[in-house]
Amino acid sequence: MGAKGTGKSSLLGKVLGDLRKSLTPNIPDTEKTGKELYEIHLSGLFQTDDRIALREIVRQLCLEREFEGQRLASFAECLAYILSVLKSGSADTIPIVFILDEIDLFAQHPKQSLLYNLFDAAQNSGSPIAVIGTTTRIDMTELLEKRVKSRFSHRFIHLLPAENMETFLEMVESGLCISEEDGVEDGEYVTDFNDAVKQLIRADPMKGLIRTVYDESKSIRDISRSLLTGVNHLTEESPFLDFSHVPAFAAAPRQDCKLMIVQALSVLELSLLVAVRQHALRQVDSFNFEMVYDDYREYFLRINLVDRDAKHLLFVKPVALKAFEHLIALELIKPVEGGGSRCPKEYRMMRSLMSPMHIEKAVLVYPNCPSSILRWGTST
């Protein structure tokens, strides 16, 4: 149990690998048959209902036991087969480990019969069965139906994110450093590289990036994603990680996509968006094109008196309507649900997907923004 990016699956993978190793301590890796333990992997995202999940179990069981090319049978048969397999075991049969990724999604299947049967098999049949589920939801047990809950052993392993910045840095470091298992032979290079990594992540530009991620999500995955380009730049000429190789778009964990869209808008579209903002400031949630255009026209007619440059910014209605439709297509504004799809598009009610503050910010970053729009967009 743990948030995304806390390492649930990787921990599980490591444990299972170690378990296999400890089961066959004396046999070298190459001679392993892989038959000391059956692993059956299911994911709530793939096996969206019990029917598919059962088929997958049968398939993997058959695969493990080299019954390849079996024709898949009906749902009822699959269930009967699995139950008989699970029942047949004794303390001396091969252990089976079921790994259910996103187990909360399995709990949303009707009747939860898969979970019931797996838990029941783990508790009541003599065969050695372990069921391990991973989930991000902390309210997992409340999803289980009471019979299923009763059969669940209530063992939780919580994977919590790093407690302080220092541990988080260590985690990043261990991810970046070359370890013994990676099989790099040049020992001198390994120490040099690792030293460079240690310096890099504790020096400022890099540390700032890590700090942002730490503040926001504490997800190692986000860090790795940003640093991937940096790692890809490693060559013989530049053998060490360097922050300059991390491009700007990767360095920022996530950019504001809406701001970027706004930056590419035309001036007319921007001014319509600002008119939308005016509505929002007046606590009017929904609006239609006519209302927006009215606002827009009024403002520019007023401005015209003082600012001659603003004259060319006033467009006729059909042109403005096109621009308005473009805003809808970009999903900066959106039709109100149930707002009568039959009425003419000029009168269809819309609502904004950007808050007034957000629009204001967008106006501020808009390149070469005409001063009249800038004034209008930042007014309160």
Next chain:
Amino acid sequence: MPPKKKVQDRAQKLLSSNHSPSSTSSARPSFSFLGNPISKSLPAISTPSKARQTYDPVTDILPPTPTHRLTRGLRTQGYSNATHYTGFHLNGVDYKKGDCVLCDTSDSDGDILTYGVLQDCWEDEQGIPMIKVRWLYGKDQVEEVFSRGVRGKKKAPEDLEEDELLYSNQSDNLLPKLIHGKFELLPHDQFRQTYPTGSPRQNSSSAKKRNKSTSKIAAAYFCRRGWDARGSVVDGFQWEDFLNLRDMVMVKEGSVRARLAAAKTTRAAPHTPTKSVSERRKATKVAKTRLKPIPEDGGDGVSDGGQSDDNSADETYQTKHSSSESESDAEPDDTYASTPSKKRKRSTSPSTPSKRIRTTPSHTTPTRKQPRTPSKSITTPRTPRSGRLRSLDATLPDRTIERQESLTEYERARERLHVSAVPDELPCREREFDKIYEKLVEVVEEGAGDCIYISGVPGTGKTATVQRVIRQLMADVEEEILSPFQYVEINGMKLTDPTQAYVQLWEALSGNRAAPLQAADLLNKRFSTPSPGRQPVVVLVDELDLLVNKNQKVIYNLFDWPFHPHSRLIVIAIANTMDLPERLLNTKIVHSRLEGVEAFESSAIEFCARKVGAVSGDARRALDICRRAVEILEKMQRNAPAVPETPGTKQRNKHLVTMGVIDQAVKEMYTSAGVQTVQRLGMMQRMFLFAVVRRIKKTGVGEVEFGDVVAEYGRLCKHCNVEEPNFSRVVGICMQLGGSRVLVAEVGKGGDLKQKIKMGSLTEADLVAATRNGVRDAVWKLAD
């Protein structure tokens, strides 16, 4: 003893008049009672004359038959509204009490003619004529019953002769129309005198028409032995003793009741089942000796068997098949008749005339019959639809690496505490055990049907108790205290569809697979037709509530079938929809598992029981907690610095599970990690949460909109002098929190300002407490 001449006369009469009227379709069936009504019962409550209008024996339309339950209690108490007669007249033949009759007990297994003794005939409350027939078993039936029911040891007597019948202790109430004719039953020596070369065979026309049944029925049989439903054969039996049948019936019923009474008293007194069983056995022995005509050692005597039943059954099958191809074969051959179930497997459609099959060589069986081949025989992947899955080896292979036997005390304790390790005795459930046990014994002995409904919260031992009872009953059958019965388990959770229950039940009863609706039909047919030698069937239906489908047909049928007159079905239903709280979890449950293992302080177990009992009373939970506690202790031991071993009690006590350890385990299981999770969240996430809390407080509504929260969040950041993350990142933060359910955010609306956000499983106070740490003090001031 009737004179020889009379016997011959009767045989003559039988040969001339038997069967023919009923078999010719043009002849109208006729029915009337003979003589005046003899009523040993109380004055009639309802007038028979009025009721009589409802039944017309000619058109054979029945008013709804009363269920077995309605009449059963009355009859056993001696009350009855039925009018009894000495005999009746059917299709031109007179039948009297004590006559031996042939009955047509065709059921789903195919057409069978069975032998019986007419014991009684009467007209019941609704004016329906009924007869009671005590069954006699022919050679093949005995073999079939033996191969099917009695487990393992029992074998059919080898020296059964072609014309010999065994007198059974089973009887059924039938409609008279099922009677097919009469035959002669003689004592052994008399039979030998009359028919030194065996009984004359008659080519019965009705049998010929049916084709499936025997083509040759002997006109006379002899009887020299009795047969008990438990599978023992009673030797030294004089048929003459039983010619006064009424006496026999009284003796038999009396003994059954005496045994039941004995069973009840012994069951009720002590709580340890093993002890009471032995006592019960003694009681039964006493009851047995009361059975007058049977010699005292009769119950145990079984003729020593040679070959196994399976072999003999196979042989009959073989002979049948070879002889079936030569139809003109004049040799008497009733092996063909009474192996119906075997035959069914070969020619799957019962309606197909067997003549066609006879002429068809077996290897050209039509292909459309293949899918219905019984599943057990599928070993080749030839069948198209059945899927090869069932033919696969459904057992797991053994470990490649030897499992280590558990050595330490802790490991043993852990093993014992696993839920699957059910002990032989179930503590705290003695009373329930007794109740269910008594009821089942009663119903199985009576050969009736019944329903038992058990309910309770999960983990209180419903299934375990029933399974324990069944094990006890099986042991009783093994020891011949109880009649054998069949046991079927159906779990609603383990069915893909409620109607699959029919399939499972039918498969368990017949060994054949069928489609759900077909299986329901077959079961219906089976439960409403009489059949001699049918064993009671105990069906355990677990998780009953899941068998509810739209029109509740499945549950209706399951509860209806037991009360069909010939079903002998006992349904035990388990469900927990109705919560009967049983909050008292006893420490005995844990103690009973830990016998001989020293790992727990008794106070620790007590503590655990109290903790769990206060919440749910779930025994599984208690065991899980104890198991976890042992693990924790084990880990503590391993991590602790090695203490020099000093043998002594003091040292040992230190290694037991204490209350503290249990408490730790309980906390681990019950406390949600919510608070901890929030404490470890990133700063921005916590601030977002805080913004949500503030917004909720401000509006006073549980649900807030994302747009408002973002605005709040922005203000909060400004106030704390923190750089506000951009919009997309805020959306990301909200999604993360939604994913772990700290917040509940509307799905599929990420980034929409109108997205609804609620608090998750944590309370507001929890959140404030959790966010307090780490967020800057400035944020804090705002909270007040």
